[in-house]
Amino acid sequence: MTEQITDVAGTDEVGRGCLAGPVVAAMVILDPEKAIPGLADSKTLSPARREQLALQIKLKASAWSIGRAEASEIDRINIFHASLLAMRRAYEALPIKPGKVLVDGKYCPDLSCACESVIGGDRTVAAISAASILAKVARDSEMAILDVLYPGYVFSRHKAYLTELHQSRLLELGPSPIHRYTFSPIAKARLETAVNQPGTSANDTVR
Structure with missing residues (x-):
């Protein structure tokens, strides 16, 4: 008999192609009883819509978390490994440990549960879409703070x-x-x- 996995999380990261600041990942376990209409790849949404959906995700998801890797870590271990590190930190911060994690892209972080990569998952898997939105909103908010701390770079x-x-x-x-x-x-x-x-x-x- 096939073992049933009850909690499935989605994860995605943002900031891989940036020249400054952290790479940020989010992980989300959606509640099947609390639908969140409009979930999509964060890149296809306006900033205002992302903010709205991020609030709904935080209110309705069974669990969510944010992980990150700093610019100094990116320089030390490279952006690929730093992105996986950010996802692993998001997993470690998740208050409910899922039975499986679905990851946007080709590669999975090293986790203590089953992990599956999904190419284009931020467009096709609701939990990954939710994670992409949370990660994008979190990183954009931080860049606004860094704008103040490091004036001139905008x-x-x-x-x-x-x-x-x-x-x-x-x-x-x-x-x-x-x-x-x-x-x-x-x-x-x-x-x-x-x-x-x-x-x-x-x-x-x-x-």
Whole structure:
């Protein structure tokens, strides 16, 4: 007889392609008795709609949690492993341990339960969609705070993705302590800033 798995969680991360700040993962166990209409891949939703759905998820889900890996950890172990680490931390923080975790993408973190990867899961699996929304809202909120702590980079607008605005601020100000120094655009900006500022060298660091 096949063992029935009662609690299934979905997990997803955001921030892999960013140049600064943490990579953030969320994990969600939905309550089948409390429907949340409108769940979708967070990238397809407006910021206002994500905020609305995030509130509904927190109110109606059986359990949810957030995990993260910092920029310094990303530089140390690379973004791939840091993303899996953030998911593992979300799993460890989940108040209800699921029998199985469904992960958006190709790869699963090392967990103490069954784990299955689902390509495109943030579009097709409700629990993964919910996780993508929570992770996106949590990270965007943090970037607004980091915008205040590190003025000039305008993190609240571009969320640390490589935009024309972000690139221009990098060339003007140089990398901040929360930038990911192993990412090539940051290494390049660091070199160019050193060249344009007499008395500094590429080996100097603000960390």
